[in-house]
Amino acid sequence: MALILALAIGVLAAAGTWLLLRPRTFQVIIGLCLLSYAVNIFIFSMGRLKSAAPPVTAAGLEDPALYADPTPQALVLTAIVISFALTALFLVVLLASRGVTGSDHVDGREPGS
Amino acid sequence: MTVSALLLVILALPFVGAVIAAALPRHARTRAAVLSWGVALFSVGCLALLWPRFNDGEVLRQTIPWLPSLGVEFVLRLDGLSWLFSALVLGIGALVVLYARYYMSPKDPVPRFFSFLLAFMGAMQGVVLSGNLIQLVVFWELTSLFSFLLIGYWNQNPLAREGARMALTVTATGGLALLVGMVLLGKIVGSYDLDVVLNSREAILADPLHLPAMGLILVAAMTKSAQFPFHFWLPRAMAAPTPVSAYLHSATLVKAGVFLLILMWPVFGQTPMWLMVVSGAGLATLMIGAWCAIFQHDLKGLLAYSTISHLGLIVLLLGLGSELALIAALFHVVNHATFKASLFMAAGIIDHEAGSRDMRKLSGLIRFMPFTAALAMVAAAAMAGVPLLNGFLSKEMFLAETLAGADAHPFALLLPVGATVARAFSVLYSLRFIHTTFFGAAPTELDRIPHGPPVWMRRPVEVLVFLCLLVGVFPAVTVGPFLHSAAVSVLGYDLPYYSLAIWHGFNLPLLMSVLALGGGVAAYLVFGRRINTNPRGGPWGPKRLNGGYLFERIMTTASRGAELTVRTLGAERLQPQLRLIVIVSVVIAALAGGLTGGLTSGRGGVALAAPGGAPDLNTLAFALLWMVGGACAVAAAWQAKYHRLAAVVLMGGAGLASCLSFLWLSAPDLAITQLVVEIVTTVLLLLGLRWLPKRLDTIAAPEAARRRARRRRWIDLAVAGVVGAGLATVAYAVMTRPAVEGVTRFYVEHAYSEAGGRNLVNVILVDFRAFDTFGELTVLGVVGLTVFALLRRFRPHRDSLSDPAQKRMREASDDAAAGRSGGDRLQDTLLIPRVVMRWMFPFIILLAVHLLLRGHDLPGGGFAAGVALSIAFILQYMAFGARWVEDRLSIRPLAWVGAGLLIAILAGAGAWAYGRPFLTSAYHYVDLPLLGRLPLSSALVFDLGVVALVLGSTVLILIALAHQSLRRPREDGAASPGEGP
Structure with missing residues (x-):
């Protein structure tokens, strides 16, 4: 399980990084999304993996070993929302840049021009 | 009035007057003058009251703690010398104010002038009344700053701007030297208190550091008092209004340097x-x-x-x-x-x-x-x-x-x-x-x-x-x-x-x-x-020996040097910068790993072999999930350039895989949030696709450019591979080590007893770490407003204005068929989805309320509820179009954003009423008819704020994007305001 998730993080991060380095704004935005998946799962995995653990505490059962670590989960939950905000902001900047410069290159002008 | 009150008044009153004058309307020339005159005269009166107290050499001191940990105190100190200078500053100040009332033209923003003048007066008072070296430097710099503003008062005049800039550069450089000199002096003496310093002449002169300290203080005094070779700024400062020249450049500002020399005379004289x-x-x-x-x-x-x-x-x-x-x-x-x-x-x-x-x-x-x-x-x-x-x-x-x-x-x-x-x-x-x-x-x-x-x-x-x-x-x-x-x-x-x-x-x-x-x-x-x-x-x-000429030469050389540095070391293009950032982070991470031996030492190191035993069905299914997920991610990376729609869909596939993993690995809250955010992100990207240029993969580039591009791609591929492999290795290494308990035990043990919630994640978000969440909320609200502001003035590029090909074909076939008109087929196609979407509206709202209310005890919570709620609105927009929806519903996302933040603040501030810190929550279980037993805590109110803000921001962004299709470029032909003059 851990190996699979680690490989998944690796693939997502590699695909995201590759897109981040591409010249077109749309590639970069997709790359940012993929990268944020990778990072979210990475942070989540820092709390170790536990399947079929109860999601809520029950009265009398207050041993932390019974539950999945909630701290990284709380971090990731806000990270998901913030990365959505980032994507939205980037998309708007992308569109504004396209409207102003007429190009969807990350530099705002076509290479060689 | 007591002595200390009088001291405070003659320092603070000019600043107070400056603030009031700044708030006066632009044309209030007489009011500003009367105010300033009153301030100056009153201060003169207070100073005169102080006179008899120390005409026999007494020193008045008033100490206020400022930075006690650094041994810096705010000391007001008045002796015969500072009384004399203070009298010059205030007395001539009063006369100049009277004169300026008649000199200044009513066409200028005169209250601003008086505001600067009073602030300068206060800064000068600060210099002469300082009993602490650092405090003296601060007020010294303030005099430079306000003299800059006063010289440049007629900012439409290029000579005034130039003169102000030169005066500021020269005198502020002197101020910097003064700061270093004073710190050296303080180090030698062991105290920043002026009286202590003045009494330690032997100790100071015995220290070899006294020479640099004295040199730096002299530089400061000479720049301020326009001494050769720094004298050139003063004639250029004559571009200021004449009252300023009369006040600053003859009576006060330039005398600050002289004051400093006299002050230091007993030590270095x-x-x-x-x-x-x-x-x-x-x-x-x-x-x-x-x-x-x-x-x-x-x-x-x-x-x-x-x-x-x-x-x-x-x-x-x-x-x-x-x-x-x-x-x-x-x-x-x-x-x-x-x-x-x-x-x-x-x-x-x-x-x-x-x-x-x-x-x-x-x-x-x-x-x-x-x-x-x-x-x-x-x-x-x-x-x-x-x-x-x-x-x-x-x-x-x-x-x-x-x-x-x-x-x-x-x-x-x-x-x-x-x-x-x-x-x-x-x-x-x-x-x-x-x-x-x-x-x-x-x-x-x-x-x-x-x-x-x-x-x-x-x-x-x-x-x-x-x-x-x-x-x-x-x-x-x-x-x-x-x-x-x-x-x-x-x-x-x-x-x-x-x-x-x-x-x-x-x-x-x-x-x-x-x-x-x-x-x-x-x-x-x-x-x-x-x-x-x-x-x-x-x-x-000789012309070449002119200080002003040399100054200009130095400035030109400096800016040329800066340009050269940018040209040689800077990159205008984004890609090389990003590549460099990624490579540097990888190298640093590798170095950190190597130095601490994090991956190789420790128990077991990286065990590449899977744990013993045949993989069970569960693991196989999980592997299958990520085979699909990984394939989606790679394919999205592949297709993002030429097939954007496919890339969006594939990206959604990868997102779904991570959402399922969260569910699999006992994190239902994350799964819910990820799912709803995924939906909204996809809609957002789809809305954006419309405005991007068409990209064809048939553009022929010259052979050399193609070769360069190929080489770049190989490098990027290697970088991406290293990043992925590194992250995977680190993740695997951590996951195969035993967990560290950390703060988890605290949360598990106290979630119910102290916060009244059983859903740990939600309790952390709205209670234990609510202040962090509050910060995130603010970020989200700011992003929403930024998007709104950016898109409000934005007009799409003219290339993407015409209707898309599909729409044109559809309308053409409608027009060609007998008895049909344009848009009919769209109506037909959407008939069933429209009914479904319309009826989903109340149910999604119900779902959102459900998610919110159960959030404290069961998976759910404000973030998920807010995003789900925004999906309800998006569906209406998708089914019926912006105009139809807005004719029927008054959606005011800006108000939602504001209300959300306010609710969150009020929920947190409520704790103050009970003498608890901000965002402390109280809870109580109540039995409600129909709904049953519900936890009603102040955290729920906070979560309500979260819902409102998330809803407002998300809807704001989506509506702003959706409205682009209702817009047309401006009549004057400019594609956007950015191109206008």
Whole structure:
């Protein structure tokens, strides 16, 4: 399980990084999304993996070993929302840049021009 | 009022007045002037009340803790010296305010002017009242800053901007030197308290660091007091309004440097370096200033250079090292302030009423403004040092001191000669000032008929000139006590004998004075005509040695160097920058890993072999999930350039895989949030697709460019591979190690007992770490508003304006078919989805409420509820279009954003009412009919704020994007405001 998730993080991060380095704004935005998946799962995995653990505490059962670590989960939950905000902001900047410069290159002008 | 209150008032009142003046409306000239005048007069009154308390050498102190951990305190300190300077600052300030009321044009934003002027007054007060070295530096820099604002007040004038910039650069550089010097001094003494420093002369001089400290402090004083070689900023500062020149550049600001020198005199006063540097700079400034003043054609230029020369005189006196010279310097500070301020005001009156300051155009003005002419003549005579006026007395003392110090001083013989020549020069330029302006034929080149000034504009000049006369005739009774108390606070009680009398008998200084007066008059008679018509308007002398020229050269070289650095080290293009950032982070991460041995040491290291035993079905299914997920991610990366829609869909696939993993690995909250956010992100990207340019993969590039692109891709692929492999390795290494308990136990044990919730994640978000969540909320709100602001002015590019091909084809086929019209097919296609979507609206709202209410105990919560709610709105937009929805629903996302933040703040602030810290939550279980037992906690209110804000931001962003299709470019053809002029 851990190996699979680690490989998944690796693939997502590699695909995201590759897109981040591409010249077109749309590639970069997709790359940012993929990268944020990778990072979210990475942070989540820092709390170790536990399947079929109860999601809520029950009265009398207050041993932390019974539950999945909630701290990284709380971090990731806000990270998901913030990365959505980032994507939205980037998309708007992308569109504004396209409207102003007429190009969807990350530099705002076509290479060689 | 008590002493400490009075001290605070004379420091703080000008700043308070400045703030009030800044708030006045633009045209409130008289109100601002009355306010400023009141402030200045009241402060003068308070200062006068303080006078009797220390005329016997007492020091008043008032200490307020400021940075106690650094040993820095805010100390107000008033002694005879600072009283004298404070009186100059406030007294002349009051006169200048009165004068400025009539000088400033109602067309200018005059309240701003008075606001700056008062703030400057406060900063000057801060300098002279500081009892702490660091505090002194802070106020010193404030004076630079406000003088910058005042010089650049007419900011439409490029000369004013340039002069202000130069003054700020020079004096603020000096301020920086002062800071370093003061810190060194504080280090040597072990205290930043001024009184401690002043009493530690032996300790300071024993330390080898005292030389750099003194050098830096001297640089600061010389830049501020416009001493050679830093004198060049002062004439350029004459672009300021004349009241500013009268106040800052003759009476106060430039005297701050002199004040600093006098303040430091007891510590450094008689060291060899001080004598060399201070007297050298003073002598050079005295001579150069006087020489340059002779040739100016601009009245204010002449006065500026004469100010430089007089400041040089004062500094030279301070560099002579004798106590009598220091008293003479103090005396001349007062005298110079009075006659120079009145001369500047007179020059301002001439400029105001005759419309020119050019001496070549002015002549015979005595006919038009006889009173002003008389006043200016008296003041100019004081400047020239004519007997029975104050200038004569201090200049006489100056000549006597140059003679007395002649045998001990390094510049022995030069001093008396230089002093006499400079005095003759001052007679020459004073005479020229008066003669060319007021005498001769009536002016012919002016564009208006000159007339006398308003009476109240002349009053301040009258007061000052009267003071010149009074001091000149009765020196001992008028300034005597003040000079005495100032000198006592610098030199201690054993003052040397000095006499403030007009007549000292026939002696050498008197002879020198007579020589200088006669020489000056004679020189004007002989060379006057040639100087008056000199076309250059500047002195004869080498141009390259001009400080202003050198300054410009340095600035140009510096900016060229900056450009060169940017060109060689900077990259304009984003891709190389990003690549560099990624590579550097990878290298640093690898180094950190290698240094700490994180991956190899420790238990087991990276175990690449899977744990023993055959993989079970669960693991196989999980592997399958990620085979699909990983394939989606790679395919999205592949297709993102040419098939954007496919890329969006594939990206959604990868997102779904991570969402399922969260569910699989016991994180249902994350799964829910990820799912709803995924939906919204996809819709967002789909909305954006419409405005991107069409991209075809058939563009032929030249072979060389293709090769370059290929090479770049290989590098990027390698970088991406390394990043992925590294992250996977680290993740695997962590996951195969036993967990660290950390704070988890605390959360598990206290979630129910203290926060009344069973859903740990939600409790952390809305209770334990609610302040973090509050920060995230603010970020989200700001992003929403930013998007709104960006898109409000945005117009799409004209390429993407025409309808998409599918729509055109559909409409064409509709039009071609009999009995149908454009848009019918769309109606048909959407018929069923529309009904479904419409009816989903209430149910999604219900779901959102459900998610919110159960959030504290079961998976759910505000974030998920908010995003889900926004999906309800998006569906309506998708089914019916923006216009239809907005005709029926009034959606005000901006209000939602504001309400959400307010609710969150109120929920947190509620805790204050019970004496608890911000965001402490209280809870209570209640039984409600129908809904059952519900936890009602203040955290739920906070979560409600989360819902409102998330909903508002998300809907705001989506609507802003959706509205783009309703827009058209502006009529003038500009594609967007960004291209407009």
